[in-house]
Amino acid sequence: MEVFGNLLTGFEVVFQPTNLLYVFVGVLIGTVIGVLPGLGPTATIALLLPLTYTIPPEAAIIMLAGIYYGSMYGGTITSVLLQLPGEAASVVTALDGYQMARQGRAGPALGIAAIGSFIGGTVSVVGLTLFAPLMASVALRFGPPEFTALTVLGILLVTYLGTKSFAKSLITAGFGLLLATVGQDPVAGTARFTFGVQDLISGLDFIAIAMGLFGVGEILYNLEKENGASMVSSRISHIWPTMRDWAQSRGAILRGSVLGFFIGVLPGGGGVVSSLASYAMEKRRAREPQRFGKGAIEGVAGPETANNASSTSAFIPLLTLGIPSNVVLALLFGALLLQGITPGPQLISENPEIFWGVIASMYVGNLILLILNIPLVGVFVQLLRVRAGILAPIALMVTMVGVFSVNNNVFDMWVVLVFGVLGYVMRKTGFEPGPLVLAFVLGAIMERSFRQSLLISNGDPFIFFTRPISGTILGLVVLIIAISAFQFFKRRRATVTDELDDEVQR
Amino acid sequence: MVTAIVAVFLLVSCSSGGDKGGKGEGGSAESAEEYPSQEIREIVPYAAGGPTDLAGRGIAAYFEDSLGQPVVVENQEGASATIGTTELVNSEPNGYTLEMATTSPLVLVPLLENLPYDKDDVETICVTIETPAVLAVRQDSEYETAEEFLEAAQANPGTLSVALPGANTPQGVELQRLADEYGVVVTPVPFNGDSEAVAALLGGNVDALFDPAGDVVFDRLESEEFRALAVGSPERVPYLPDVPTLAELGYETLTLSTSTYGLVAPKGTPSDLISELESTCQAALENPETREQIGERYIPEQFIGSEEFRTLLDEAWETYQPILGG
Structure with missing residues (x-):
């Protein structure tokens, strides 16, 4: 089969000693930052992005991808031991994982999470291996109208899913879209909204914005937080789950793998959404749902598996269409652009070493993570002793040097600082920077393809609905809006009737 | 943690060694003998x-x-x-x-x-x-020659779409001049770089492209996925010897689309x-x-x-x- 030949090409890339080292370094950093609360994969990748500029593109992307899925493993550790999710996707793990730890079963909780993650990641990579080339072959049928529809769906899902307040993420996404209009008009070619600033002629630099909002913003925010959670300090033993644990979680792991894979492909689907979905599914299927929240091992196994599976399959839209489906992948998109490579339908034929290299590296990376995690959990826990006061200034300095090194441009450093302060303020006020950054990236693609579509159709807007792929995607968009609007009004009517009842009773 | 991060920085900065340098800070002008x-x-x-x-x-x-x-x-x-x-x-x-x-x-x-x-x-x-610009169509296009394509564009203004590698490109200006000076009106569709323009033509989303014949476009011409109709340089291009220039075809002034x-x-x-x-x-x-x-x-x-x-x-x-x- 052709796939195996191609995959072999990928393994040739990965097994070059330097690349193997980058996989290892990537997953190690991923695990470490997954453990450290606050510093998530997004911030880390944003901070490291400029440094990857000088290494070959396949090495860069392999390492950054390793950080991403590595952090999914690492995040589990603090969730279980401290009830402190190291990164967002492990939030649900904290529910049952911490309870297990309090019952003295931290070992099996971490063990099953590592095994589940490995299985989920691997199942998803196999899916990616088989599915991505298929996708790439139909990707050429994605013209401007399809890209317009996809970006609309992406922005909608990102604002709708995985955020606490829909209104707030709608505002931040809107702001991101506005920022995307600064700079060169994609059709007329003239600059707009630059206020006479020459540095803005081709718009704001995505990397500088991301480094500011995620990197600097997060550093500032973490400085005021206190690390006051109580650690379950009992020794971690019996990491290998017992037969009974395994029997209980086997189904959850299998379902989590498949569920995570499919959710990950959707825009906005990686990470949190998949682990929440898996938790909900396991709880619904369970014979004794009341065990959930009190240390049910399925409640750890399912979500942990799902978030790893989804973080892997999220690479499909990026590698085949050039559409990042979540913020971390938007950063990887930026990393490839930085290297002079535009991810898209051409990637598989023009840069097979990157396409297959990344995929092959995930097989290797997941294996390294399994080996790394089971015996070294105790070591990683010690990392929690590093004080933010030491980490923060180093990270800040590296950020500023890093962003300057990309374009040798002082203006970008100001962009980082301004967006750093903005990111801090946003977090303080409950606005998430994710939708902003993704809307900024997708907004530029959306505007360009929207206008290209209208040029091609001579101004006829029906081009978006008459083409089967874009029509289907837009139908989906309408459906999602309709369902959530319906639920909203239903809920409102319910509360209104409740209030009326209260009135009557009074 | 710190060690791990420092290790990466070292790893990365090693491979960039000596890439960024200081400015050449010169004082007064030197004569050609001493320079540099x-x-x-x-x-x-x-x-x-x-x-x-x-x-x-x-x-x-x-x-x-x-x-x-x-x-x-x-x-x-x-x-x-x-x-x-x-x-x-x-x-x-x-x-x-x-x-x-x-x-x-x-x-x-x-x-x-x-x-x-x-x-x-x-x-x-x-x-x-x-890099001279080339006007190319997909191999299965109904337009065999530049004449056919440009005549069709003249007969039905604005119906044929032509992908460009960007808005601010010499190729874009040239299509504007094609309309202004010769009355041949195509719809220019600016993309973001050569690869995207090529993908748009490959997928049949546009009728043609007008793009510098660099490696990205040249590969598609060589693999016969695309057919070159005309080049925008003053003279024929040595590596596309059979492709006529726009000037030869009667558009004498359209020689400025070379990057x-x-x-x-x-x-x-x-x-x-x-x-x-x-x-x-x-x-x-x-x-x-x-x-x-x-x-x-x-x-x-x-x-x-x-x-x-x-x-x-x-x-x-x-x-x-x-x-x-x-």
């Missing part, structure tokens, strides 16, 4: 890895050997390459700061935007590479230094190793020196000004 007595800085106003960067680095390597001083390539991307060009224009005109520029930041963007410089604020040295890359210095750089750099550039473009490195196909057959490069910029300026304003 210190390192030369060469600005590339685009990202590393692109065609400009490749040409810049190829030339830099030869200059380093030939002039006996380090030539440090510095990528200063941004604002449609005007950031790097502004930096050059503001540098000391002592021969220690050069730029690998293109006609876009030198002519097109200054006409469109309010910039602190224009094409007369640089001294031209030499043209390093030229041109060349070496420039700040205005006021002494003329003896310019001529020394010019002759080094000529030697570089004859050197087999350099030719191989920057892409033999794209090096002009006839060397285009300082004066011819200047004429080229002036002509482009005069032609574009009425169209773009300025």
Whole structure:
């Protein structure tokens, strides 16, 4: 089969000693930052992005991808031991994982999470291996109208899913879209909204914005937080789950793998959404749902598996269409652009070493993570002793040097600082920077393809609905809006009737 | 944790060793005999890895050997390459700061935007590479020849769409002139770079593309996925010998769509230094190793020196000004 030949090409890339080292370094950093609360994969990748500029593109992307899925493993550790999710996707793990730890079963909780993650990641990579080339072959049928529809769906899902307040993420996404209009008009070619600033002629630099909002913003925010959670300090033993644990979680792991894979492909689907979905599914299927929240091992196994599976399959839209489906992948998109490579339908034929290299590296990376995690959990826990006061200034300095090194441009450093302060303020006020950054990236693609579509159709807007792929995607968009609007009004009517009842009773 | 992060930084910075260098801070002008007595800085106003960067680095390597001083390539991307060009224009005109520029930041963007410089604020040295634009359709297109395509466009204005690699490109201006001067109206659809324009044509989303015949487009012509209808250069292109020029086909004035890359210095750089750099550039473009490195196909057959490069910029300026304003 052709796939195996191609995959072999990928393994040739990965097994070059330097690349193997980058996989290892990537997953190690991923695990470490997954453990450290606050510093998530997004911030880390944003901070490291400029440094990857000088290494070959396949090495860069392999390492950054390793950080991403590595952090999914690492995040589990603090969730279980401290009830402190190291990164967002492990939030649900904290529910049952911490309870297990309090019952003295931290070992099996971490063990099953590592095994589940490995299985989920691997199942998803196999899916990616088989599915991505298929996708790439139909990707050429994605013209401007399809890209317009996809970006609309992406922005909608990102604002709708995985955020606490829909209104707030709608505002931040809107702001991101506005920022995307600064700079060169994609059709007329003239600059707009630059206020006479020459540095803005081709718009704001995505990397500088991301480094500011995620990197600097997060550093500032973490400085005021206190690390006051109580650690379950009992020794971690019996990491290998017992037969009974395994029997209980086997189904959850299998379902989590498949569920995570499919959710990950959707825009906005990686990470949190998949682990929440898996938790909900396991709880619904369970014979004794009341065990959930009190240390049910399925409640750890399912979500942990799902978030790893989804973080892997999220690479499909990026590698085949050039559409990042979540913020971390938007950063990887930026990393490839930085290297002079535009991810898209051409990637598989023009840069097979990157396409297959990344995929092959995930097989290797997941294996390294399994080996790394089971015996070294105790070591990683010690990392929690590093004080933010030491980490923060180093990270800040590296950020500023890093962003300057990309374009040798002082203006970008100001962009980082301004967006750093903005990111801090946003977090303080409950606005998430994710939708902003993704809307900024997708907004530029959306505007360009929207206008290209209208040029091609001579101004006829029906081009978006008459083409089967874009029509289907837009139908989906309408459906999602309709369902959530319906639920909203239903809920409102319910509360209104409740209030009326209260009135009557009074 | 800290150790791990430091390790990566070391790992990464090792491979970038010596890439970024200091400025060539020169004092008073030197005579050509002493020049160069210190390192030369060469600005590339685009990202590393692109065609400009490749040409810049190829030339830099030869200059380093030939002039006996380090030539440090510095990528200063941004604002449609005007950031790097502004930096050059503001540098000391002592021969220690050069730029690998293109006609876009030198002519097109200054006409469109309010910039602190224009094409007369640089001294031209030499043209390093030229990529002529090609009008191409998909192999299964109903249009076999350029005549058929352009006649169809003339008969039904605006119905044929043509992908461009960007909005601010010489190719875009040329399609505008095709409409203004010859009444042949196509719908230009600007994409983001060659790869996206190629993908749009491959997927049948546009009817044709008008794009520099660099590697991305050339590969598709060679694999016969695309068919070249015409080229936009004044003469036929040696590596596409059977493809007629637009001028041959009766569109005599449409010869300006070639993407041109060349070496420039700040205005006021002494003329003896310019001529020394010019002759080094000529030697570089004859050197087999350099030719191989920057892409033999794209090096002009006839060397285009300082004066011819200047004429080229002036002509482009005069032609574009009425169209773009300025």
